[in-house]
Amino acid sequence: MSNTLLFYSDAGLTVPLSRLEAAQATDGSAGAVDRVVWLGSPVSGHAFQASSAPGVAPIIVSIADSLTGLQIPASSIRLAATSGGLSGATPGATLALGAEILSGVGNAAEVYVRIDAAAIAAGVYDNLSLRCVETLEVIA
């Protein structure tokens, strides 16, 4: 059995999200792209805890950067637990979601994402990703 905690595109956790997309302008003039994704699992009766200190350490979502060549920096992304929190979020900072995420629809953690890239050469940039800390899936 593999860990079932995934990012989803809908609150009903029906469509796992394989990639977050955004379009930006080369001169940096495009408006920020705001999205909300859900981190959860549709199975029932399970819970997810940070494997580093289960039930104690917070589950953290960070912005990973593969850092190869000229890329879009992690500071182009802000994370927040609410829509209103995006404006005040520190660019590139992690987001702590609490010590446990329960499985099931309605228990998923909302992760608000704002993508706002500065001027950069045209291209498709895949160097960034949202990464949740390693979690342990247990019976709730």
Place this chain on the structure above:
Amino acid sequence: MIEIAGGALADSGGIPAGVGVATLPVRIDVGPTGTATLPVRISVVSTEVLSGAETATDGGTVAAVWGILVEVGGVDVTASVIGEVTVEAEESAARVADFSLHQPPGTVFVPASWSGRPVRIYLNDMSAGVPASQMLIFSGVVDLPQVEPRGGQIRLRCTDNRQGAISALEKAAVASLLAGSRYSPAVFAAGATALQHANDRLSTLASALDLAPDGALRVTPWAAKTPADLSFTDDQVLDESVSVDVAERGSLINSIKVDFGYRFPRIKAEGYLVSYNPLALNHTSFAYWVRAGNYLLQRAAVEAAIGAAGGSIIEITWINLPTKAVVIPGAGGVPAGAWLPNPPVDAQYCLGFSAVVSFDYAQKVEETHQITVYNPVSVATVGVVSSSMSGALEGVYEDTVAVEQNILLYREGVTAIPPKNIAPVEIGLTNSVNGTLTADSDRAAANAAMETLIAIASTTIHASHRQHAVKAAVPANPALDIDKTVAIDAQGVTARGKVRRVVHRLDPSSGSAISEFDLAVCSIAGIGISHADDAIAAPAGTSAGTTNALMPPVVTWNGLAGQDQVITIEFPGVEEAERARGAVTIVSEYRAAIPEDLLEVEL
């Protein structure tokens, strides 16, 4: 204490305290570990491509070189695409994509391996020989795979899962998403799903709710923006692709009659002041009244008379008998005797009284609101094209007969528990208060229901007037979407409106790449004509309070010598209009504005 075999105790002596084994269960949760990751793709393109001013499929003076990228389940299947790829988006509907994939002979089709797989479709600029200016035009999942045995291909119908995305939302999230919308459980079904809830709210809001190509929920007002997001001229618009569909007059609903009934109870009290002084009425004094052999008025008889008439004594003041001896004058001024007070007995009698009396009852009030929502300019231009709708709400309250009994018992002092509602007594008037209703049936709920109906009517009028359509086609443009306002000046048509529908048709084999679009144009009197608009607020209902001046009661007492001592108090009867169901018709009007979009056609 040391435990030893056999449970005996070995200690320094004394009485054994008991035997036991301390245990501590240890639970160790063992489960799979994993790291959820979500790759982020940021496509950086020129401002012109991002805005739609330029597109890979329109090379201007040189041939355009474009390509598509189709991913199914994260795998690039572009090389397998056969024929045309279409992506269709329409206001407040799911975005769908259709395409076919070549499958090698012998491939075994298993439905479960296709349904629900993520799908992405991009348009690329290939003019430099490598993909550039990548623009996402669809993201979603396979909804319906279709195959023919030994056909060598699989046809995929894909959806952006709009229905699923909205259905999964909490109703509070729907309300937050559709800010400015109206809702009333008296108008809409309280048990509706989140999707139906969204549709209900959308019926009160001149906006569309759909998903952007990247899958984000998006609300777009119907009103066209100024300036337009995209402008097309003969340079971009494909030959002979422009057409205009003018809405027929009968569909231009410009007046909607809303009938709304609201029934609720009103608690009433008629207040009377009953004053009676027989000595004053007979212009005599106590001594001569007694000398004449007349009777003294019994307090109990007074109270019984008021009760017999159906009234409740709120307060009463008695004119007491003298507390000192009174000389009874005889003939010629010679005292004939004396009246001596007898306090224990005298307290049962009086020389008169003044009482405040109430009659309490409940009335059912039925307000019929006749609300007309209309657009005056449209009515003046094409005449009245009307429609109608209705609603009703009944205030939830106790049984009115029980309410009346409770008030009576409380007024009579039989119970100390106050009724839920009781009208303060106003002497000489009929006074009333509204019954305290449940939160979903009180005045605020009725107002919310009426405002919701007015909003629906206003939105319906707006919707009917944006049925004019301008249709055209341009080289495929990923920026052209249903959240955009487009201005067009081509082939004799000058118009501006919000995109209602767009279809991207991309056929790599033929090189054809076009975007067909429909503009919703809202027009009735032309650009520059302003429309008056009234803020949506429920019309005022009837008010509780004093309504009716009362005639005074009449007291009759047979208290003279030789009479039967019967006291009768007659109150005016409760007027039928005060007690029977109060039907009130309230008429109001609201003007619903519509925007005027540009639409000119040169013939």
